[in-house]
Amino acid sequence: MLAMVQMNVRIPLDFDKQEAERLKTHEKQRFQELQRAGKWRHIWRVVGRYANVSIFDVESNSELHDILTSLPLYPFMEMEVTPLCRHPSSLHEDDR
Amino acid sequence: MLAMVQMNVRIPLDFDKQEAERLKTHEKQRFQELQRAGKWRHIWRVVGRYANVSIFDVESNSELHDILTSLPLYPFMEMEVTPLCRHPSSLHEDDR
Amino acid sequence: MLAMVQMNVRIPLDFDKQEAERLKTHEKQRFQELQRAGKWRHIWRVVGRYANVSIFDVESNSELHDILTSLPLYPFMEMEVTPLCRHPSSLHEDDR
Amino acid sequence: MLAMVQMNVRIPLDFDKQEAERLKTHEKQRFQELQRAGKWRHIWRVVGRYANVSIFDVESNSELHDILTSLPLYPFMEMEVTPLCRHPSSLHEDDR
Amino acid sequence: MLAMVQMNVRIPLDFDKQEAERLKTHEKQRFQELQRAGKWRHIWRVVGRYANVSIFDVESNSELHDILTSLPLYPFMEMEVTPLCRHPSSLHEDDR
Amino acid sequence: MLAMVQMNVRIPLDFDKQEAERLKTHEKQRFQELQRAGKWRHIWRVVGRYANVSIFDVESNSELHDILTSLPLYPFMEMEVTPLCRHPSSLHEDDR
Amino acid sequence: MLAMVQMNVRIPLDFDKQEAERLKTHEKQRFQELQRAGKWRHIWRVVGRYANVSIFDVESNSELHDILTSLPLYPFMEMEVTPLCRHPSSLHEDDR
Amino acid sequence: MLAMVQMNVRIPLDFDKQEAERLKTHEKQRFQELQRAGKWRHIWRVVGRYANVSIFDVESNSELHDILTSLPLYPFMEMEVTPLCRHPSSLHEDDR
Amino acid sequence: MLAMVQMNVRIPLDFDKQEAERLKTHEKQRFQELQRAGKWRHIWRVVGRYANVSIFDVESNSELHDILTSLPLYPFMEMEVTPLCRHPSSLHEDDR
Amino acid sequence: MLAMVQMNVRIPLDFDKQEAERLKTHEKQRFQELQRAGKWRHIWRVVGRYANVSIFDVESNSELHDILTSLPLYPFMEMEVTPLCRHPSSLHEDDR
Numbered sequence: 001m002l003a004m005v006q007m008n009v010r011i012p013l014d015f016d017k018q019e020a021e022r023l024k025t026h027e028k029q030r031f032q033e034l035q036r037a038g039k040w041r042h043i044w045r046v047v048g049r050y051a052n053v054s055i056f057d058v059e060s061n062s063e064l065h066d067i068l069t070s071l072p073l074y075p076f077m078e079m080e081v082t083p084l085c086r087h088p089s090s091l092h093e094d095d096r
Numbered sequence: 097m098l099a100m101v102q103m104n105v106r107i108p109l110d111f112d113k114q115e116a117e118r119l120k121t122h123e124k125q126r127f128q129e130l131q132r133a134g135k136w137r138h139i140w141r142v143v144g145r146y147a148n149v150s151i152f153d154v155e156s157n158s159e160l161h162d163i164l165t166s167l168p169l170y171p172f173m174e175m176e177v178t179p180l181c182r183h184p185s186s187l188h189e190d191d192r
Numbered sequence: 193m194l195a196m197v198q199m200n201v202r203i204p205l206d207f208d209k210q211e212a213e214r215l216k217t218h219e220k221q222r223f224q225e226l227q228r229a230g231k232w233r234h235i236w237r238v239v240g241r242y243a244n245v246s247i248f249d250v251e252s253n254s255e256l257h258d259i260l261t262s263l264p265l266y267p268f269m270e271m272e273v274t275p276l277c278r279h280p281s282s283l284h285e286d287d288r
Numbered sequence: 289m290l291a292m293v294q295m296n297v298r299i300p301l302d303f304d305k306q307e308a309e310r311l312k313t314h315e316k317q318r319f320q321e322l323q324r325a326g327k328w329r330h331i332w333r334v335v336g337r338y339a340n341v342s343i344f345d346v347e348s349n350s351e352l353h354d355i356l357t358s359l360p361l362y363p364f365m366e367m368e369v370t371p372l373c374r375h376p377s378s379l380h381e382d383d384r
Numbered sequence: 385m386l387a388m389v390q391m392n393v394r395i396p397l398d399f400d401k402q403e404a405e406r407l408k409t410h411e412k413q414r415f416q417e418l419q420r421a422g423k424w425r426h427i428w429r430v431v432g433r434y435a436n437v438s439i440f441d442v443e444s445n446s447e448l449h450d451i452l453t454s455l456p457l458y459p460f461m462e463m464e465v466t467p468l469c470r471h472p473s474s475l476h477e478d479d480r
Numbered sequence: 481m482l483a484m485v486q487m488n489v490r491i492p493l494d495f496d497k498q499e500a501e502r503l504k505t506h507e508k509q510r511f512q513e514l515q516r517a518g519k520w521r522h523i524w525r526v527v528g529r530y531a532n533v534s535i536f537d538v539e540s541n542s543e544l545h546d547i548l549t550s551l552p553l554y555p556f557m558e559m560e561v562t563p564l565c566r567h568p569s570s571l572h573e574d575d576r
Numbered sequence: 577m578l579a580m581v582q583m584n585v586r587i588p589l590d591f592d593k594q595e596a597e598r599l600k601t602h603e604k605q606r607f608q609e610l611q612r613a614g615k616w617r618h619i620w621r622v623v624g625r626y627a628n629v630s631i632f633d634v635e636s637n638s639e640l641h642d643i644l645t646s647l648p649l650y651p652f653m654e655m656e657v658t659p660l661c662r663h664p665s666s667l668h669e670d671d672r
Numbered sequence: 673m674l675a676m677v678q679m680n681v682r683i684p685l686d687f688d689k690q691e692a693e694r695l696k697t698h699e700k701q702r703f704q705e706l707q708r709a710g711k712w713r714h715i716w717r718v719v720g721r722y723a724n725v726s727i728f729d730v731e732s733n734s735e736l737h738d739i740l741t742s743l744p745l746y747p748f749m750e751m752e753v754t755p756l757c758r759h760p761s762s763l764h765e766d767d768r
Numbered sequence: 769m770l771a772m773v774q775m776n777v778r779i780p781l782d783f784d785k786q787e788a789e790r791l792k793t794h795e796k797q798r799f800q801e802l803q804r805a806g807k808w809r810h811i812w813r814v815v816g817r818y819a820n821v822s823i824f825d826v827e828s829n830s831e832l833h834d835i836l837t838s839l840p841l842y843p844f845m846e847m848e849v850t851p852l853c854r855h856p857s858s859l860h861e862d863d864r
Numbered sequence: 865m866l867a868m869v870q871m872n873v874r875i876p877l878d879f880d881k882q883e884a885e886r887l888k889t890h891e892k893q894r895f896q897e898l899q900r901a902g903k904w905r906h907i908w909r910v911v912g913r914y915a916n917v918s919i920f921d922v923e924s925n926s927e928l929h930d931i932l933t934s935l936p937l938y939p940f941m942e943m944e945v946t947p948l949c950r951h952p953s954s955l956h957e958d959d960r
Contacts, residue, residue, distance in 0.1 A: 001193065001253055002140060003275065004149055005336060012301065013876065013939060028185045035187050042138070042191055044098060044151070044180035047925045048869060048932040048943040052183060053100055055140070061193055061277040061335050068336040075301060079336040083195065083275050084140035085253040087148060089124045091131050095138055097865065097925055099947065101816060108781065109204065109267060143253050144197060144260040144271040157815050157865055157949040164816040171781060175816040179867065179947050181925040194332060196341055205396065205459060220377045227379050234330070234383055236290060236343070236372035239445045240389060240452040240463040244375060245292055247332070276332035279340060281316045283323050287330055289385065289445055291467065293528060300493065349385055349469040349527050356528040363493060367528040371387065371467050373445040386524060388533055397588065397651060412569045419571050426522070426575055428482060428535070428564035431637050432581060432644040432655040436567060437484055439524070468524035471532060473508045475515050479522055481577065481637055483659065485720060492685065541577055541661040541719045548720040555685060559720040563579065563659050565637040578716060580725055589780065589843060604761045611763050618714070618767055620674060620727070620756035623829050624773060624836040624847040628759060629676055631716070660716035663724060665700045667707050671714055673769065673829055675851065677912060684877065733769055733853040733911045740912040747877060751912040755771065755851050757829040770908060772917055796953045803955050810906070810959055812866060812919070812948035820951060821868055823908070852908035855916060857892045859899050863906055 001058050002041075002084040005068065008051045011076050026072035039067060041094075055084070097154050098137075098180040101164065104147045107172050122168035135163060137190075151180070193250050194233075194276040197260065200243045203268050218264035231259060233286075247276070289346050290329075290372040293356065296339045299364050314360040327355060329382075343372070385442050386425075386468040389452065392435045395460050410456035423451060425478075439468070481538050482521075482564040485548065488531045491556050506552040519547060521574075535564070577634050578617075578660040581644065584627045587652050602648035615643060617670075631660070673730050674713075674756040677740065680723045683748050698744035711739060713766075727756070769826050770809075770852040773836065776819045779844050794840040807835060809862075823852070865922050866905075866948040869932065872915045875940050890936035903931060905958075919948070 011020055034040040042055040058064045068079060086095060107116055130136040138151040154160045164175060182191060203212055226232040234247040250256045260271060278287060299308055322328040330343040346352045356367060374383060395404055418424040426439040442448045452463060470479060491500055514520040522535040538544045548559060566575060587596055610616040618631040634640045644655060662671060683692055706712040714727040730736045740751060758767060779788055802808040810823040826832045836847060854863060875884055898904040906919040922928045932943060950959060 003253075003335075004140070013879075015301075031185055032187055042151075042188070043183045043186050044100070044191060045183045045929060047179040047181055047867075047929045048945045050933075053178070053180060055138075061195075061275045064275075065277050065333060065335045069338075081275055081336045082149070083143040083253045083256075083273055084149060085143055085257050087139045087141045089127055090139050091128055092138070095140060099815075099925075109207075111781075141257060143195075143257045144273045146261075157867075157947045160947070161813060161815045161949050165818075177816045177947055179925045179928075179945055181929050196332070205399075223377055224379055234343075234380070235375045235378050236292070236383060237375045237449060239371040239373055239387075239449045240465045242453075245370070245372060247330075274341070275335040276341060277335055279331045279333045281319055282331050283320055284330070287332065291445075291527075303493075349387075349467045352467075353469050353525060353527045357530075369467055369528045371445045371448070371465055373449050388524070397591075415569055416571055426535075426572070427567045427570050428484070428575060429567045429641060431563040431565055431579075431641045432657045434645075437562070437564060439522075466533070467527040468533060469527055471523045471525045473511055474523050475512055476522070479524060483637075483719075495685075541579075541659045544659075545661050545717060545719045549722075561659055561720045563637045563640075563657055565641050580716070589783075607761055608763055618727075618764070619759045619762050620676070620767060621759045621833060623755040623757055623771075623833045624849045626837075629754070629756060631714075658725070659719040660725060661719055663715045663717045665703055666715050667704055668714070671716065675829075675911075687877075733771075733851045736851075737853050737909060737911045741914075753851055753912045755829045755832070755849055757833050772908070799953055800955055810919075810956070811951045811954050812868070812959060813951045815947040815949055821946070821948060823906075850917070851911040852917060853911055855907045855909045857895055858907050859896055860906070863908060 001060060001064070002086070003056045003058070003064055004082040004084055005054045005056060005064075006051070006080045006082075007054065008049070008078045009073055009076050010050070010078070011073075023072045030071060034067060039063075097156060097160070098182070099152045099154070099160055100178040100180055101150045101152060101160075102147070102176045102178075103150065104145070104174045105169055105172050106146075106174070107169075119168045126167060130163060135159075193252060193256070194278070195248045195250070195256055196274040196276055197246045197248060197256075198243070198272045198274075199246065200241070200270045201265055201268050202242070202270070203265075215264045215268075222262075222264060226259060231255075289348060289352070290374070291344045291346070291352055292370040292372055293342045293344060293352075294339070294368045294370075295342065296337070296366045297361055297364050298338075298366070299361075311360045318358075318360060322355060327351075385444060385448070386470070387440045387442070387448060388466040388468055389438045389440060389448075390435070390464045390466075391438065392433070392462045393457055393460050394434075394462070395457075407456045414455060418451060423447075481540060481544070482566070483536045483538070483544060484562040484564055485534045485536060485544075486531070486560045486562075487534065488529070488558045489553055489556050490530070490558070491553075503552045510550075510552060514547060519543075577636060577640070578662070579632045579634070579640060580658040580660055581630045581632060581640075582627070582656045582658075583630065584625070584654045585649055585652050586626070586654070587649075599648045606646075606648060610643060615639075673732060673736070674758070675728045675730070675736060676754040676756055677726045677728060677736075678723070678752045678754075679726065680721070680750045681745055681748050682722070682750070683745075695744045702742075702744060706739060711735075769828060769832070770854070771824045771826070771832060772850040772852055773822045773824060773832075774819070774848045774850075775822065776817070776846045777841055777844050778818075778846070779841075791840045791844075798838075798840060802835060807831075865924060865928070866950070867920045867922070867928060868946040868948055869918045869920060869928075870915070870944045870946075871918065872913070872942045873937055873940050874914070874942070875937075887936045894934075894936060898931060903927075 031040060039056060039058055040054060041057045044053050046053060056064055058067065068074065071077070127136060135152060135154055136150060137153045140149050142149060152160055154163065164170065223232060231248060231250055232246060233249045236245050238245060248256055250259065260266065263269070319328060319331070327344060327346055328342060329345045332341050334341060344352055346355065356362065359365070415424060423440060423442055424438060425441045428437050430437060440448055442451065452458065511520060519536060519538055520534060521537045524533050526533060536544055538547065548554065607616060615632060615634055616630060617633045620629050622629060632640055634643065644650065647653070703712060711728060711730055712726060713729045716725050718725060728736055730739065740746065799808060807824060807826055808822060809825045812821050814821060824832055826835065836842065839845070895904060903920060903922055904918060905921045908917050910916060920928055922931065932938065
């Protein structure tokens with residue numbers, strides 16, 4: 001099941017810098033774990049913003065919800081989820 | 097140079113059906129040509145809508161503009177272009 | 193896989209009345225077929241508008257896309273799809 | 289009387305964690321009480337967000353107002369209420 | 385059951401003038417019938433626009449839906465329905 | 481002179497509870513004074529929100545401005561003012 | 577009674593040019609009549625658009641409604657009305 | 673050079689009352705100075721809000737920018753600037 | 769006097785192709801005339817859209833209004849005008 | 865590669881004044897460095913707001929992202945990036 005997730009991160013100006021760094025490190029570890037597992041298929045940065053466009057490939061909506069809401073930076077994120085499906089014209093196997 | 101392009105297609109209800117089919121066939125050919133050339137990196141359908149989310153990888157903004165505005169269905173499309181760049185945490189080579 | 197679909201119908205004022213009735217009859221038949229199959233789980237009318245709120249329970253995003261885009265009234269509809277999942281507090285089995 | 293209520297919860301980052309847990313537990317109890325009473329007919333989670341889509345079946349607008357504004361998490365919620373009615377095509381008795 | 389309905393009327397510039405007058409006359413008759421029956425409690429014009437703010441007092445959402453969608457000018461209207469309830473501070477009996 | 485005023489109240493979560501109660505009591509007194517004077521013609525609650533829809537009948541825009549900005553809860557309110565006038569079809573004297 | 581009215585004019589591309597000129601001439605006559613009468617106090621063009629910002633000074637909302645809806649170009653206009661009142665700091669008599 | 677400036681003032685609830693009064697007094701002085709100089713041509717209050725609609729007549733955009741950003745209440749204001757020009761139909765000399 | 773103008777062009781699908789080409793040729797001539805005169809200082813295309821971002825440097829708002837509304841493609845354009853002024857940090861003479 | 869960047873700056877009212885001045889000085893130095901390098905091609909102030917419209921000419925989206933996110937005032941800015949390309953009608957070499 002494919003979905004695009006657009007994530008915007010807003011960490012308050014007065015949030016503890018060290019704690020923020022710790023959360024970002026955890027976020028990166030979790031992200032790479034999910035990338036290796038094939039769940040978090042793609043990620044790109046949005047130019048000029050602390051934001052990304054991501055493509056997920058998961059078993060179910062519940063799995064996606066659990067993945068997203070347990071991200072270390074989740075409390076600082078606004079998320080928009082767009083359900084996608086394979087485009088019949090695509091020649092690429094991995095645009096499934 | 098990476099960019100996300102969100103395309104929405106609106107063909108008027110009274111538009112000639114045969115002409116529409118002819119344009120869709122050309123659109124598909126042009127799309128696959130660009131996909132094979134590595135310019136149109138990804139495409140996914142947006143569930144429930146005549147719309148797609150696409151990722152382009154081009155030499156320049158001008159090349160992207162020329163590709164998009166010469167699509168056979170361009171006169172029926174609304175497009176939103178979001179400039180992207182590689183995410184430093186990504187382990188995938190092709191999320192460049 | 194659960195999703196809320198909000199459908200708004202706009203049939204142009206000058207559209208052929210008989211053809212509109214024919215399409216509405218087909219829409220109703222197709223709807224009831226999908227309701228019996230358990231795919232179109234719920235439907236409610238939005239007060240004062242030619243619109244509905246529906247809950248779908250399907251195998252995949254692709255199945256949902258195929259169902260929605262093949263509805264007889266689809267060319268006259270604007271759709272908004274919101275992916276849902278079971279709420280852990282719910283006591284009802286069928287809010288799965 | 290049927291209504292869809294879309295609830296978004298925003299608990300401030302610096303809100304006391306224990307108090308938040310206490311309120312969530314009360315919210316769940318109150319929700320299940322109302323679900324058993326048949327007032328809160330359905331609830332689903334919105335994927336990736338601390339939000340739900342709910343269907344209420346109440347005696348009157350006043351009853352709905354009292355139910356919603358006395359929820360333990362009400363001070364942290366934004367609510368959008370959409371009045372619904374039974375769809376004449378529905379075969380399901382409980383889409384009343 | 386109380387509701388505010390905000391109605392905006394847009395009759396196309398090229399719509400037949402006589403037919404428009406006929407519909408407006410029917411609209412007025414139907415309005416006054418509903419006003420006398422106590423269903424359409426209040427109506428006010430919005431300054432500078434072909435629009436009104438109305439208060440309805442009906443038995444159910446279904447009754448409101450049937451009233452609104454059978455108005456002679458309904459095909460030309462956009463409607464926004466806001467569910468209301470009596471304000472506990474009001475001293476007026478008829479703000480029920 | 482008639483106007484609809486839509487008032488939304490937002491009292492910050494950490495605002496002193498006793499002071500809030502004191503302001504609400506004053507607000508109610510002031511409201512009923514204005515209702516008795518015939519200035520604040522109608523008030524209804526918006527279901528599920530700390531908000532109301534009100535109809536004012538005043539001598540002038542200046543009088544309305546003075547009434548609204550001197551309400552005890554004014555500093556916590558967002559207001560939208562829509563100028564209205566009597567609808568010529570209305571049979572009710574008091575929809576003046 | 578003071579009000580700002582923002583008027584946007586949209587005459588369809590295929591509207592009869594002569595009829596449009598005739599309406600514009602009538603509009604100008606009616607405008608100057610109202611300006612001389614002191615009702616239409618000010619008018620300014622919005623740069624780059626077929627639009628104006630106007631200040632009216634009328635007896636009542638009803639008078640304003642009648643003036644606006646009887647303008648020759650009214651069927652082609654979108655209007656936004658903002659009720660104003662004299663600013664207490666103003667030294668100018670005619671900002672009443 | 674004419675411009676409409678719409679100013680909305682938001683002073684935080686916990687801002688020092690005396691300091692706010694001091695700033696408002698300075699704002700009024702500065703306003704009247706500019707009004708006398710013919711720069712701040714008109715000002716009106718927006719009913720029910722701490723906001724105004726103003727017309728400026730200045731030498732240049734830079735002069736307008738300097739005037740607006742040096743207002744004592746500027747840090748609490750949101751401003752929207754709309755460039756205007758004389759309307760050719762106006763009979764009033766001072767709508768220049 | 770500097771201003772940014774964002775122009776979006778929408779030529780209807782069924783508009784005469786030859787007439788459109790004729791208007792585009794005139795538009796280009798007029799543009800280059802204004803560019804040579806130093807009035808139309810800059811122009812850039814917006815990627816993927818029939819739109820541009822332009823910078824004008826004119827004597828007055830009236831001059832800008834006359835230039836914009838007399839463009840051959842003006843009837844097909846939506847324009848947004850943003851008044852600008854020189855940035856004090858700029859080292860470039862021509863960012864005046 | 866050309867892009868328009870619209871930057872809005874919001875420094876909280878209670879932010880340390882000296883630190884703000886220090887950041888603004890650094891911002892100006894960094895800006896002029898980038899202007900001299902030909903990366904930050906143009907900058908203009910938006911009248912009445914702490915905001916600018918800028919044109920960048922960079923090697924890649926990644927370079928633009930690095931430039932923008934490392935600006936001293938970046939944590940206080942909201943940015944909107946619009947990809948541009950040379951307009952074929954332009955006679956100016958530097959509108960490349």
